[in-house]
């Protein structure tokens with residue numbers, strides 16, 4: 001199979017038939033991105049990386065960061081976390097307050113915003129500086145020492161993230177955040193505003209397809225990675241996880257910056273990026289490209 005040819009072909013398809021959809025505008029810093037860019041990168045477990053389109057352009061990883069903070073937390077202490085967050089698809093928007101009240105302050109899963117705030121809170125307790133821990137990890141795993149936060153995006157979300165602030169105070173009222181809300185929010189906004197390219201992300205997430213082995217050795221046990229991939233498959237793509245499993249058939253995590261990280265366990269890790277979002281908040285071009293890629297390669301967990 002000629003993977004480079006396949007990726008070039010996918011990029012040509014997307015350019016020929018650009019997807020509909022709009023960039024996320026509720027975070028002001030994301031509005032200014034050129035919406036018609038598209039990139040894809042595949043990091044094979046055997047070591048090669050293939051890429052095409054705008055694969056080296058950095059974008060805001062947003063909720064894809066939640067996979068990495070979850071991995072770092074699980075690596076240090078899995079048991080405590082799962083008493084504070086469930087592992088079920090939410091079926092409601094990723095920033096829902098209603099569901100959190102209904103379920104007495106226990107978020108449905110670690111990838112909706114309330115769940116990610118609890119994960120960040122736990123990582124803050126475990127490390128003293130969750131953001132530094134995450135940034136160091138991403139730089140090491142991607143072999144890119146210049147991965148940074150986009151400060152303008154972090155600041156714009158901090159100014160406008162009232163709903164995340166509400167979720168954080170709400171969690172505190174249920175004693176499900178232990179650190180001060182401003183500290184947790186600051187760490188959360190900064191992790192979402194990290195800028196990475198598809199190439200960085202595909203390499204950075206390689207431990208997910210390599211049974212827990214990262215760039216410098218083991219990150220997670222094989223069992224932990226299997227479970228993390230299961231949470232990605234069932235909860236990683238907003239309210240469209242069922243459709244993703246149907247069309248793509250891989251554990252994925254998307255972000256409102258237009259990126260999607262996908263894992264073909266035992267084979268490769270894939271990152272795609274296209275800023276126009278479909279109605280569930282997933283990259284429209286990203287879903288189309290991943291569905292075609294898995295159809296043509298047979299990379300599916302099913």
Ligand code: GLU
Nearest residue numbers: 062063113192255256257
């Ligand atoms: N920083 C975004 C928020 O909290 C992340 C959303 C996303 O990518 O799903 O609203």
